[in-house]
Amino acid sequence: MSGRVLQSDYMHWAKNQHPVTYALSSSEVAHYPLERLGIAIADLALTGASHYRYRPLREAIGAKEGVPAEWVVAADGTSMANMLAMAALIAPGDEVLVEHPTYEPLLAVARFLGARVTRFARRAEAGFALDPDAVRRAVTPATKAIVLTNLHNPSGALADSAALREIGALGPHVLVDEVYRDAAAAPQRSAVHLGGRFVATSSLTKVYGLSGLRCGWILAEPELAERIWRLNELFAVSQAHADERLSCIALANLDRISEGTQVLLARNRALANAFFASRQELHCAPLAGGITAFPHLLRGDPGTLDALLRDKYDTSIVPGRWFEMPDHFRIGLGGPTPIVEEGLARLGRALDDLS
Numbered sequence: 001m002s003g004r005v006l007q008s009d010y011m012h013w014a015k016n017q018h019p020v021t022y023a024l025s026s027s028e029v030a031h032y033p034l035e036r037l038g039i040a041i042a043d044l045a046l047t048g049a050s051h052y053r054y055r056p057l058r059e060a061i062g063a064k065e066g067v068p069a070e071w072v073v074a075a076d077g078t079s080m081a082n083m084l085a086m087a088a089l090i091a092p093g094d095e096v097l098v099e100h101p102t103y104e105p106l107l108a109v110a111r112f113l114g115a116r117v118t119r120f121a122r123r124a125e126a127g128f129a130l131d132p133d134a135v136r137r138a139v140t141p142a143t144k145a146i147v148l149t150n151l152h153n154p155s156g157a158l159a160d161s162a163a164l165r166e167i168g169a170l171g172p173h174v175l176v177d178e179v180y181r182d183a184a185a186a187p188q189r190s191a192v193h194l195g196g197r198f199v200a201t202s203s204l205t206k207v208y209g210l211s212g213l214r215c216g217w218i219l220a221e222p223e224l225a226e227r228i229w230r231l232n233e234l235f236a237v238s239q240a241h242a243d244e245r246l247s248c249i250a251l252a253n254l255d256r257i258s259e260g261t262q263v264l265l266a267r268n269r270a271l272a273n274a275f276f277a278s279r280q281e282l283h284c285a286p287l288a289g290g291i292t293a294f295p296h297l298l299r300g301d302p303g304t305l306d307a308l309l310r311d312k313y314d315t316s317i318v319p320g321r322w323f324e325m326p327d328h329f330r331i332g333l334g335g336p337t338p339i340v341e342e343g344l345a346r347l348g349r350a351l352d353d354l355s
Helices: 009-015 055-065 077-089 104-112 132-138 161-168 222-235 241-252 261-278 302-313 337-354
Strands: 072-076 095-100 116-121 143-149 173-177 198-203 215-219 329-332
Touching: 009 104, 055 072, 055 215, 055 241, 072 077, 072 222, 077 104, 077 143, 077 173, 077 198, 077 215, 077 222, 095 104, 104 116, 104 143, 116 132, 132 161, 161 173, 215 222, 215 241, 261 337, 302 329, 302 337
Parallel strands: 095 116, 095 143, 143 173, 173 198
Antiparallel strands: 072 215, 198 215
């Protein structure tokens, strides 16, 4: 057990910060009140029973993602989906190639599973675009899995299907965390459609404001999906059935739940792009899609900036140290426009204070 990672330091930090009004540290859209859907207690089937591999939920997820139910494994959120998928793909001592920068819990899971983690760069000067040549140079005969996010977390950069297909042709399985994919400016299909080496994870959390349901999933070809189900049975046996029923209702109403989200995100991204362009101490490639941005702070320390924002301005960001780039910080743009607009104004005043 010596040296084994047994926790996510970022997740512990993120969940234990004092709440603020202007939470640019949030990385999801506003929570959606499910009572708007007219749900009754009878819809939840509160019999006390659990339902093994509940097929209606798998079919609903499959219909959303364009795959048969046999390709769908349910999980408690994207975090558990990533854990199950990686546990099925790698064994202790295996080499796993992970993008840099990336979402810290992905690294924590790989290290918890005993993987030997190697990295490939998504370069800030290229807008954190996914570069198949960088992946190709980093892959070795020992690489068992390649792990990346799309849309990229933290930057929101979109990897197109051509780049992903090149990476899928390299040989190892490719695990793609797609929890932000539906925040792209134009609809994107899951990477699982690009070939059998791809495994995709996602949930109803970030783009739909339904984090409380913990409705996550893994998409994989049936043989691998069965292996992942067996691991799910080890960890959880089955999902909470009331959540499964609620998730089916939510999936049947996704158009209603997400109505206006793309307009909101486009408006908030435009505000952020204008803000970044107005600040000489920041550099950020123009945002074309997504919920998050990852600007470079050219002068000063993002950790100090975050502390000042929280203490003086009732505002928050995520310091880039959590993404292994301490001169950057992440902000989220999924909140109501007045909150995002005022949060950016307060960020500007804090930058003025530090300068």
